Structures are given as C-alpha cells and as structure tokens.
Amino acid sequence: MRTWFILLLLFLVATSVKSFAATPVIYAWPKNLATDERGDYPVALLKLALEKSGADYQAVPSASVMTQHRTLRQVSTAQGLDVLWTMTTPEREQQLRPIRIPIDRGLxxxxxxxxxxxxxxxxxxxxxxxxxxxxxxxxxxxxxxxxxxxxxxxxxxxxxxxxxxxxxxxxxxxxxxxxxxxxxxxxxxxxxxxxxxxxxxxxxxYTAPLYFFVQKDNEELASAIERGLWKAIEDGSMQELFLHSFGPALDKAALSERTVIELVNPLLPKETPLDNPLLWFDPAKGY
Missing domain, CATH: 3.40.190.10 (Periplasmic binding protein-like II)
Known part of the structure; x- marks a missing residue:
C-alpha cells in the first residue's frame, strides 16, 4: 500500500510540474465568448494541433473582446496575444506569420x-x-x-x-x-x-483561406501548429472534428442544390495552397 501511495504521489507531482512548465499560448477568443459557437471549432482545432505537435504548449483564452484590427495589432506586436484565426490577405501575411492550412477547408x-x-x-x-x-x-x-x-x-x-x-x-x-x-x-x-x-x-x-496566424518572428510556435495540423490531417482527427462541428450545418445548407455565384478574391495571396485538394471542401464530392 505504501509503495502504491508513493507512486501515485510521484505521478501527481510529475503531472503538476509538466502543467506548470507548459508554455501558455494565448489565443484571440476570450472566456466570456464561451457560449458563442463560432469559436468552438478553431479553439478545439488549435488545442488538437498543439497536442499533436509534441511541443509543451497550453492553449489559453484571451482576457477581453477586441476588434479585428486591434487583435491583428496585438498579435503582430506580441502584446498579450500569441495566435488568432482570420481570413488571409497579402497585408496580413506581411504583418504576421501564416500557417497556410485552411483550418475550415475554405468554408x-x-x-x-x-x-x-x-x-x-x-x-x-x-x-x-x-x-x-x-x-x-x-x-x-x-x-x-x-x-x-x-x-x-x-x-x-x-x-x-x-x-x-x-x-x-x-x-x-x-x-x-x-x-x-x-x-x-x-x-x-x-x-x-x-x-x-x-x-x-x-x-x-470565393476562395477565403482561414488560417492560424502568429507573430512574424515566432517560428517555433508556427512550426508546432503546422506540424500538429498535418498530423491531425494524416490520422483523420481533423476531419473527424470538422464533421462533428460542421456536418449538420452543411446538411442544412445543401450547397450542391443551390445556385452558386463564383466570385474572384482579389486579395488572395499567390502562396495559397490551391493545388492540394485535401485542404479544401468541395460540395460536389461531399465532406
């Protein structure tokens, strides 16, 4: 019994030390928006990517709601925010470091x-x-x-x-x-x-890539998120989360039965990974 107790104590101490040592990654979606469903998927995907990256990061919500302009500035200047998700533009890719995997497959x-x-x-x-x-x-x-x-x-x-x-x-x-x-x-x-x-x-x-962005010089965090996203794509866990989050909405929308108006996105950066069909949703092919 004493040996079992000592092993349990050592496990709890090790777990606490690991949790304490984890580097916080503050994402731009505050706690007081917890009832807003729009943040559920990107927050869950960020946590999944960080978990699969193998790096010791812990995702933490930001403290307050900000305008999109202010959020972009806070991340670019490393003033209390580490990561956000937003539609890309050439200007945003110049100010921030994009992880060029469309997190919602272009939805x-x-x-x-x-x-x-x-x-x-x-x-x-x-x-x-x-x-x-x-x-x-x-x-x-x-x-x-x-x-x-x-x-x-x-x-x-x-x-x-x-x-x-x-x-x-x-x-x-x-x-x-x-x-x-x-x-x-x-x-x-x-x-x-x-x-x-x-x-x-x-x-x-219109092609509207929604990316995770980090501060321009934060190569370590960007690499971890990208590595984790690719692992989630390869093992199917990103697709599972995608279907769980958006399957009902896609069924309700019945996009293949609607009249589609194709628009040109003049802000689309030339580095957009358009040649990889794994990254994009196609209603004609289902999910």
Missing part, C-alpha cells in the same frame, strides 16, 4: 444570406446574379470580404458594428448580410428575437 468563403423571412420568396424568384447585385449587402468595413464584394460589383455597405449589421437587416436598411455556412445558423440562433432567416436558392463562393 469561410461559402456565403449564405441573412434576410427578413418575409423576403424569402423575393430571393427565390431572383432570376440571375445581375438582379442580386442590385440589392444592398452589408459587411464589416475592416473585413477582407468587404473589398471582395466590391470587386465583384456588389452593392455593399461597410459597418464597424457587428450587432448593428443584423439590426440593419431587421429594419430593412440593407437587403442581405452574407455570412459563412459555419457562422450563419449559430448567429441567428443567438439573435432569435430578431426573427431573421436564411435566404433560399443562392450561395456566394
């Missing part, structure tokens, strides 16, 4: 529309892209999606108020609010009182 670029439910028939009857482009959309003024829509001749209003964009739809100040297939249903569920809906028929698509 960020599959965009459905938040609309007023009474306008569903109007959207279903729109005959073509030209008619859709006559309507007014809204996007975050500092999001890469804003210039993407502009470059493809969509009428789009920029806003810095995320909650306000949903209210603009409700009040008919704008006609539709494009959101990714991974975001739209959790966001509407959290704002059920607004009574908004997902438009039928249409889906926008």
């Amino acid at each position: 960020l670029g599959w965009r459905l529309f938040v609309i007023q439910p009474e306008r569903a028939n109007q959207f279903a009857r729109l005959p073509n892209q030209a008619q859709l482009q006559k309507l007014m959309a809204v996007q975050g003024s500092d999001w890469p999606d804003f210039p993407v829509l502009q470059a493809n001749q969509f009428k789009v209003l920029g806003s810095g108020d995320f909650e306000g964009m949903f209210r603009m739809v409700k009040s008919a100040r704008i006609d539709f609010f494009p959101r990714s297939v991974t975001e739209i249903w959790p966001e509407l569920s959290q704002r059920e009182a607004l009574g908004l809906a997902v438009a039928p028929k249409w889906v926008l698509h």
